[in-house]
Amino acid sequence: MSGPDKTQGLAGQRLLLCVGGGIAAYKALELVRRLRDGGAEVQVAMTAGAQHFVTPLSFQALSGQPTRTTLWDSAAEQAMGHIELARWADRVIVAPATADLMARLAHGLADDLVTTLCLATTAPIMLAPAMNHRMWQHPATQANLATLRARGVQVVGPNDGPLAEGESGPGRLAEPHEIVAALAGQAAAQVPQDLAGLKVVVSAGPTYEDLDPVRYLGNRSSGKMGFAVAASAARRGARVTLVAGPVQLPTPAGVDRVDVRSAAQMHAAVFAALPADIYIGAAAVADYTPREPAANKIKKSSESLALDLVRTPDILAEVAAQTQALKLVVGFAAETNNVAEYARRKLEAKRLDMIVANRVGIADGGFESDQNAMTAYWKDGERSFASAPKTRLADDLMDLIVERLDA
Ligand code: PMT
Helix, strand or coil: CCCCCCCCCCCCCEEEEEECCCCCHHHHHHHHHHHHHCCCEEEEEECCCHHHHCCHHHHHHHHCCCCECCCCCHHHHHHCCHHHHHHHCCEEEEEEECHHHHHHHHCCCCCCHHHHHHHHCCCCEEEEECCCHHHHHCHHHHHHHHHHHHCCCEECCCEEEECCCCCEEEEECCCHHHHHHHHHHHHCCCCCCCCCCCEEEEEECECCEECCCCCEECCCCCCHHHHHHHHHHHHCCCEEEEEECCCCCCCCCCEEEEECCCHHHHHHHHHHHCCCCEEEECCECCCEEECCCCCCCCCCCCCCCCCCEEECCCHHHHHHHCCCCCCEEEEEEEECCCHHHHHHHHHHHCCCCEEEEEECCCCCCCCCCCEEEEEEEECCEEEEEEEEEHHHHHHHHHHHHHHHHHC
16 A cells, blocks of 8 residues: 555654563564664663563664663763763653553653653653553553643553453554654654644444344444544644444554444444544444344244344434534545435535545445545535545545635
8 A cells, every 4th residue: 555654754863762661562672673764763771670571682783772771881871871862862752651650750750761861851752551451541540641641741552452461451552663653743743733722533433233142233344544534633633532433453643542332332432522623424333223132142043034123323413413513523425326416415414514425335445445535525515535545535634624624
């Protein structure tokens, strides 16, 4: 897939990577390699805990620089003192940021090399947290996170998924390519911050409507379009909540993600995320759900089976109709035929500010594909976007959204 260079903006940057003591420390090795591939100069500092997981020598081999492990190394201090190192950095990345390290940073401790460097630097700091999901969700960690964010620290991840202890939840270190993309995004000063101060809620992916404990009604949405839209809004400075149906995609940098399964759950999560300035409904929400999911597996009996389905709430129409005035409500329309006509009908019927229509049921676009083509319609205008990667289309759509905000 062609697309923007994810390492753009890293060339020539002096990056100080602080590695915390978690199993995810091994992924920081890959991060060093990718940062250097992007043209950055990388120096690595490790906590004592980190050295239990990965050796300083490994980082030294990949960074091409001596790895710093302690405040009390007179030879290293002679080469470049820790204050000098803190000044040297254009940016500091803490990956993995463990719960303990976040707590120490939030409280301004300087009890080892890493915390001292973070306290002594004036460079922007980015954290990539990784820990057990219960530790991540603990109010103490969330309070530390809020403190650090309030001080301007950027946070990428953690991702949701299987954790080292055999459990699953939010706590996985963001993938190295996501951290690189987040850093590059931070560096890309050319990205206009024209959504700064605005809250954007995006829905993405399919919904699954359970028929019984083993079967469900679903659809082919992969979430790629909605995730790209959420990522694009976040890059432009918006606070973004992404309400995601069941998809296998990493959380875009800087986006708050709420995972749901059914249309009813998506409805609840969207309304919980309001108030907002902009709502973008890119999810393929089921229009019908079983009246009563069976408590036990439905058994084969007769030759045919009729399902008793009832309408789901129309999330988009309800958002557009609610009293808190959003600045812009944008829907998507997935159509197999009469695309323009059906899209305009939905624009009117659901009282939207804009609808983005795309053809589905085709090989190279719509559901699942990395590419798409679409046309946005509003009351007295329209704009077509030729086939392109969904990531690029999301940026073009965001340009239009910003234009329509000012219209
Ligand atoms: O996820 P991908 O694989 O990347 O594919 C992208 C996409 C094709 C899913 C996306 O581009 C798209 O078109 N999303 C809308 C799909 C859809 O359900 O369209 P619709 O025409 O059925 O619904 C119209 C609008 O109403 C949509 O904004 C939908 O989110 C919303 N809706 C529909 C039903 C419902 N109960 N609640 C809703 O909010």
